[in-house]
Amino acid sequence: MSAGKQASLRRQLIVRMLAMMLPLFILLWVIAYFSSQYFINAAFDRSLIRRTYALADRVEVLQGQVQVDLPVAARELLVFDQEDLLFHSVVNPAGQVIDGEQDMPPLPAYQRIRPGQLILYDGVKDGERVRVAVFALSLKGTSARGTALVEVGETLSHRSAMADRATLAIVAPMLLMTLTAALAIAYGVGRGLEPLSRLRDRLSARKAFDLSPVPLEETPAELRPFLDEINSLLQRLSEAVESQSRFVADAAHQLRTPIAGIRAQAEAALASARQEDARHALERIAQSSETMGTLVQKLLILARVDAAENTLRLVRLDGVEVVREVAREWVPQALAKGVEIGFETRDSEAWVMGDAQLLHEMLSNLIDNALRYGGTRIGLMVHRSGHEVAWRVVDNGPGIPEAQRTAVFAPFHRLSGSVDGAGLGLTIVQRIAQLHGAQVRLQAGEGGVGLAVDVIFPAAPA
Ligand SMILES: Nc1ncnc2c1ncn2[C@@H]1O[C@H](COP(=O)(O)OP(=O)(O)O)[C@@H](O)[C@H]1O
Numbered sequence: 493m494s495a496g497k498q499a500s501l502r503r504q505l506i507v508r509m510l511a512m513m514l515p516l517f518i519l520l521w522v523i524a525y526f527s528s529q530y531f532i533n534a535a536f537d538r539s540l541i542r543r544t545y546a547l548a549d550r551v552e553v554l555q556g557q558v559q560v561d562l563p564v565a566a567r568e569l570l571v572f573d574q575e576d577l578l579f580h581s582v583v584n585p586a587g588q589v590i591d592g593e594q595d596m597p598p599l600p601a602y603q604r605i606r607p608g609q610l611i612l613y614d615g616v617k618d619g620e621r622v623r624v625a626v627f628a629l630s631l632k633g634t635s636a637r638g639t640a641l642v643e644v645g646e647t648l649s650h651r652s653a654m655a656d657r658a659t660l661a662i663v664a665p666m667l668l669m670t671l672t673a674a675l676a677i678a679y680g681v682g683r684g685l686e687p688l689s690r691l692r693d694r695l696s697a698r699k700a701f702d703l704s705p706v707p708l709e710e711t712p713a714e715l716r717p718f719l720d721e722i723n724s725l726l727q728r729l730s731e732a733v734e735s736q737s738r739f740v741a742d743a744a745h746q747l748r749t750p751i752a753g754i755r756a757q758a759e760a761a762l763a764s765a766r767q768e769d770a771r772h773a774l775e776r777i778a779q780s781s782e783t784m785g786t787l788v789q790k791l792l793i794l795a796r797v798d799a800a801e802n803t804l805r806l807v808r809l810d811g812v813e814v815v816r817e818v819a820r821e822w823v824p825q826a827l828a829k830g831v832e833i834g835f836e837t838r839d840s841e842a843w844v845m846g847d848a849q850l851l852h853e854m855l856s857n858l859i860d861n862a863l864r865y866g867g868t869r870i871g872l873m874v875h876r877s878g879h880e881v882a883w884r885v886v887d888n889g890p891g892i893p894e895a896q897r898t899a900v901f902a903p904f905h906r907l908s909g910s911v912d913g914a915g916l917g918l919t920i921v922q923r924i925a926q927l928h929g930a931q932v933r934l935q936a937g938e939g940g941v942g943l944a945v946d947v948i949f950p951a952a953p954a
């Protein structure tokens with residue numbers, strides 16, 4: 493899975509929450525819309541009814557004639573509204589409009605109005621939706637007969653504006669709440685995951701082969717079972733690694749004595765052997781047992797380096813001093829082979845954090861290689877630059893082809909043509925470098941001839 497496609501916990505939570513909130517939100521909107529419509533209609537209807545009764549109060553009968561006595565001021569009050577168009581009409585028992593509008597929207601066909609009854613209905617007037625209250629005013633007890641119809645209507649713009657506002661007043665906070673919740677989740681998840689990224693930092697800061705348990709402080713409870721599993725895995729792993737390297741060390745140790753015995757016997761037999769082919773065979777045996785001895789020796793060192801991992805105490809060491817010391821030790825062997833060995837440095841000191849014994853072992857392996865496979869000159873150098881200290885072992889031999897420069901670090905990997913040797917030298921070098929947080933780089937030597945091995949350490953803090 494590529495990093496971009498990895499499901500983000502944060503995004504997942506937010507998407508799920510919004511997916512859950514959306515239908516709820518729509519439902520709430522619908523409920524808010526209809527309920528505010530209902531209550532606002534009820535309030536507006538009440539005022540419409542009041543106006544209708546007020547108008548009905550002004551209807552009087554004079555000598556059998558129905559009339560409306562509506563002073564101008566009262567009329568204005570009755571029909572004036574800031575937002576809505578108000579209109580009215582009064583119809584006498586004969587069906588004639590005696591006041592107000594001629595074309596009131598008709599009462600719905602199914603509605604029958606009885607004397608004394610007031611009915612509210614919806615209609616259309618001049619192309620606009622309107623609400624109308626009609627009151628059947630009984631004229632009983634006057635000089636007229638039958639009923640007069642008193643009607644007051646209004647357009648709906650005020651109502652619907654109010655209903656919209658009421659709906660918004662309910663829905664907007666809800667929307668705000670949802671968005672706030674989404675933000676809170678985004679933030680909360682970020683905060684909640686902080687221990688995870690701290691944990692990652694701690695893990696990535698570990699040394700290469702550190703199998704010690706992950707500390708559990710400061711980790712959220714949800715991560716505990718997970719970390720417990722990881723720790724138990726690390727525990728089992730380090731036990732396995734330990735018993736493996738103990739086994740290798742034991743085996744190597746056990747092999748040392750018999751191999752030394754074979755070699756001693758072969759050499760003794762060689763001294764007294766007369767026949768040429770017997771001498772030849774004995775020489776081969778002596779040589780093979782020497783190679784075997786080296787192999788076993790290197791295995792033992794590798795196992796010891798592995799074991800040193802957990803007990804390692806790095807101290808401040810002057811690289812110039814260490815390299816010069818090891819170089820001096822190798823001078824006799826180099827001279828015996830006719831190889832010139834030189835040491836140079838620009839710096840008077842170059843401090844690193846290290847284990848003297850392991851660094852000695854590392855350098856010895858590199859010099860041993862240069863002596864074995866290199867040419868006639870070996871150079872040792874120590875340079876400090878910025879935050880790094882570089883050690884270099886360079887020779888003028890055949891070098892290692894670029895394509896092989898990674899593979900030679902693998903255990904038992906040797907270039908064709910290298911006769912003896914166990915193929916463990918560079919493996920040991922790399923392991924020791926790793927324990928020091930150092931890097932090993934191979935490149936061509938000076939002028940493209942031979943091999944230059946650089947070990948680059950972080951400089952020790954002053
Ligand atoms: N200085 C060198 N010049 C040329 N080849 C080298 C040099 N050092 C190492 N090699 C090659 O790398 C291989 C691995 O080296 P190493 O791990 O030390 O094993 P070993 O020396 O036991 O064979 C060697 O077998 C050799 O072929």
Ligand SMILES: [Mg+2]
Pocket residue numbers: 857860861913915916917918
């Ligand atoms: Mg070697």
